Structures are given as structure tokens and as C-alpha cells.
Amino acid sequence: HLQLQELGPGLVKPSETLSLTCTVSGDFINNRGNCWDWVRQPPGEGLEWIATICFTGNTYYNPSLKSRISISVDTSKNHFSLRLYSVTAADTAVYFCAKRIPFGDYFDPWGQGTLVTVSS
């Protein structure tokens, strides 16, 4: 039974770097056919895709965030991570990690999400 669990700091100061980790259980993160994504949702707003990293090592980033983000995988810990640099209040959101099936382009399952607030 595949499960994803996000871990984040809760509160980040403006201009600092946000680091998030998603631990995967029930599947190997480097299994063929797997992609792993981050999606966020500002309070009261819709979903915004952030980035993906696939079993091939390929990465794709939201063009609007590309200059400030980095996604990586740690196969020894079976988790993947996101770094968002130079955060502002506009980055306040619930951050979800999810497994994406690249051929069908759908997300399943999702982590429960972690709220990150950017404030001094």
C-alpha cells in the first residue's frame, strides 16, 4: 500500500530557503515508471504544480518557479525533496507530494500535505 508523507518546517522567514521532504513507503522511489511531484495550494486557492523528478532522472519545473526551485531524490532514504529559494508571502501554501504516472499524466496517491507559512 503506497503512502507518501511530507515533512516541512511549518514557518519560514521571507528571503530564506524552504526545504521539504516526501517519504515514500510501499514502493521503491527509483522503480521504473515512477515520477514524483510537488504541488501546492495557497489558502483558499487552486492547485499549482511545482516540479517533477522521474525514474530516468529527468526533472521538469513550473516555468514560473523554475529560477527558484530544485527537486532531488535520495534513493537510500526512499524520499524526494524540494527546495524553494528566496521565499515570499506568496509562497505560503499547503505543499503536497504525489506520485505521478507519466504515461497517463495523473497523480495517485497524494500525501496529506503540509502547511508552510512565510512570515517574519
Add this chain to the structure above:
Amino acid sequence: QSVLTQPPSVSAAPGQKVTISCSGSSSNIGKKNVSWYQQFPRTAPKLLIYENDKRPSGIPDRFSGSKSGTSATLGITGLQTGDEAGYYCGTWDISLNGVVFGGGTKLTVL
């Protein structure tokens, strides 16, 4: 401004049918599969429909999906109060080289 366009809200009475549209372009829906997600307040989205019209195990057949050209539609029949939630469509955009979502539709079951 979302790349995919959904109505902000729809409503219908219990037992009735509702459809939610998702409009895109030739760089996304026109060439890629569409998925739909259901999201209750303060919870994670849940996959409802994948590859345009397929239902994951455990999703009732009251939920259906279809795609035509650059648009997709989610249908829900036999509406229940428990269906009140936000619904999002999503797909890959080959021009942006990334995932795009609709702005979401809030379903109210009157």
C-alpha cells in the same frame, strides 16, 4: 489565471446530475490525457478519473469522464450531499513542459 478553464461553481439537487467542464488547448488536452480530482476542505486531492474516462478502484460509477478535442467533462449522477467538494482537472502541457490544472470547481448539492 489557470491554463485550463473550469467554472468556479456548479450546483444541483440531490439525485440529479451535474457536469463540470474543463477547457484547454491543442498543447494540453488536445494531445494529452486528462485526470480529475476531488478535494474536500483541509484534505488532499483524491484521484477520481484518469486517462480521460477511467475510474480507479473504489470510485463509484456515478462518476464519469469524457474528452472531446480540447475539452474534457466530468459527470456526476445521483448527486449526494457527500459529493460537495472541489473538483480539479489536470493534464500535461507540451508547450510548458509541465502539469497544468484547472482553477477548480466547487460543487454544491442543494
